[in-house]
Amino acid sequence: MSWKDSKSCTVLGGENLGKIDDANENAITRYKEAGAVLTGLDKAKNVIPGMNEKTLLHAGPPIEWERMSGPTRGAVMGALIFEGLASDEEEAEELAASGEIEFDPCHDHDSVGPMAGVISPSMSVYIIENPEHGNKAYSNLNEGLGEVLRYGAYSEKVLNKLKWMEDVEAPILKATLEQSEPIDCKEIIAQALHMGDDGHCRDVAMSLMFLRELAPYIMETDFDAEDKEKVLKFMGENQLTFLNPLMASGKAMIDAAHGIDYSTMITALTRNGTDFGIRVSGLPGQWFTAPAPQPNTLFFPGFKEGDQGRDIGDSAICETIGLGGFASATAPSIVQVVGGTPSDAADRTREMREITIDEHPSFTIPFMNFQGVPIGIDVRKVVDTGIEPFINTGVAHKDPGVGGVGFGLVRAPMDCFKKALKAFAEKYK
Template sequence: MSDPTRATLDALNGTDVHLSHVCKARDATDRVGPRRFLHAGPPIELAGIPGPMRGAIITGLLLEREAGSVAEAEAIIDRGEVSISPCHDANAVGAMAGIITPNTPVVVAETTDGIRTFSPLNEGIGGAMRYGSYDDITLARLRWLGDVLAPALDEALRHSDPLDLLALVAEGLRRGDDCHNRLVATSATLLVALTPGLLRTRFEREDIAKVVSFMAGNGHFALPFAISAAKAVTLAAAGIPGSPIVTAMASNGREFGIRVSGLGDRWFTVSAPIGDPVLLDGATLDDVTPTMGDSMISETAGFGAFAMTAAPAIMSFVGGDMAQAQEITARMRTVCAGTSGRFLIPAEDFRGTALGIDVHRVRATGVEPVINNGLAHREPGRGRVGAGITPIPVEPFAAASRALEEAGSGEAGAAEELEFHA
């Protein structure tokens, strides 16, 4: 195994991440401002955004009081008066549309070396900003999350032991989650960890009760905690010259892109796939926005679809059975350079998950990396329309492999897998 590959895997396996803050995005980054927002996936022009992303920008303009009505917000967008840039360029990750505005409530993670990342708090699985909902209920919830829940959790952190976010993910895998599309156990563990601190805050008892009730009723509440941690470890593994290991996967609903450690911030893209999803009753493929979001940073960091044998219940959500889950996790090992030393799968005798997608291996084998993801309706505000196991075409991985060769950074091929042990 080449030294760059080993160094990248060492960073993925050895970087520690803790929960730093829960706050509004304007307090986490200077990359957002008036009519200056972040979005999921590789760069995209405002005129080309898909329906859910347009709806989420409408939500953002209303949240920021940049617009007083939906019609006014649409006019601002149509005049091109909103600037958008990728979450990944701001050390952030956003689920689905991924729109982040100054007042968006976010989770902030931090490594021991000072890398800070963030992701919007999860609003639940109904109408939400990430799906492009902009009704009064969505706006009221967002304002409550930013004005009550976020500061309550942030203060609770001051009264709690440091929260190791990667240990949270590892425990979730042990308890039956994949920590991308199933986070029921992980969210429960998070609730248990934060509640004592909440009880010590200055907040009124009724506010604390609402915070706890919201967390308890949202099985995806832990997602931003998991993916902000994943972004932190992949950033720690980025920028290693010659390394063929993928450090980001993301999609804007038009293009799916990857970044590779040895190739900096360059995106290698392909048309966003849809796969063969399990659709909600009454929905058709014509209703589906192609894959969208940054949450496949989960698979990049070694969980999600790469840990589906840890989460039997996820198969009923994305389609398939345990035999398929075993086949997928085994197949992902053929395109990864190593295994995780901390993300262990009980059903595989506590073997580590596949870790470190190697673009040379993908090119050489033709095996498509997979993600398990939710899919949004193509129209703003219609919410989730399905979910599935989505293969990602080989093309961007092969293009990155060739780019590394052209830069004199190795040849395509499959080296031995590197095992790590906790």
């Protein structure tokens, strides 16, 4: 069956196919041309559009407190205590349910956050600029693995680490970025894909290259030598240090392709532990959701089947731009973390070519003769083929207050794409 005989062609009407193809070509070109440079660090309330003292941003599509998953609730409570708006768990839960706090998706505020994705007003965020199109994106600092806020933990240990990050790490990084040249995150991503990273669950090379860029300028700041040493050690030991600026880079680049009439290209895959949501370029301002699936999980020691929550986090922005699960072939060793074999990893990348529009000229795969990673998820192709986007992911405990339980594999639910295709047909018929 040819593309023009496909089910989506019938749904959308043949007369619109040319407009859709032109729109998708425009969207994919804008994404491929987009850049991502790290230019600074500041408090979220100072730079994120629409942020105020009573705003908490979260991962995934919109959701109210009553429907939030365990890890999202835990992160919200921890953030409220961190902000000084509540003194303990009981007060935080009462305040979260009171209606006084404004909960909004990070994506609706030019931002992204891993796992629960909670960004509160006093948290410092990376500022990523797309110089080609003039837009910006933001993400907070990475806490490392295990018992951390983004996995829904909020113990005294978690809050003390967050306080140290804001009081010590953030001022040093802010001063460092004021001294350094803008850091080209797109270039770091491109190089690291040749060094065994996938750009989602495996960011080892990216994080070390990022630290290499920062370290000389960190040492030139006037801060206490012991504090600088602790910051370098903390960032150097964290294999996911670069995940947050990577996510904001992906957001800045793919947002250049959002809001183009007639485009069927997906510009966000995201989840909040309750719902999975997608955004479509030609349908700005709309979310299309389905229940978040439960990942197939490889557990950390001490955890077992049944402990995991449902899929969660804005980090699927990585797959949206062709990384993570879509770039599995660049990181065969990731199967030791998420399961499967190296040949499975390559097959996943090949499969994702069936639902995408193009390949990225800068993000290439040595194993596949330097083909670009598959980019531009087309909602029509997902529905027509029945192939659901494949995602590598971290996994949080289902209950608030516990933290991470492992890594896993998951597929985006088809219902999101069916709803989006129906809405697209109704708008552009």
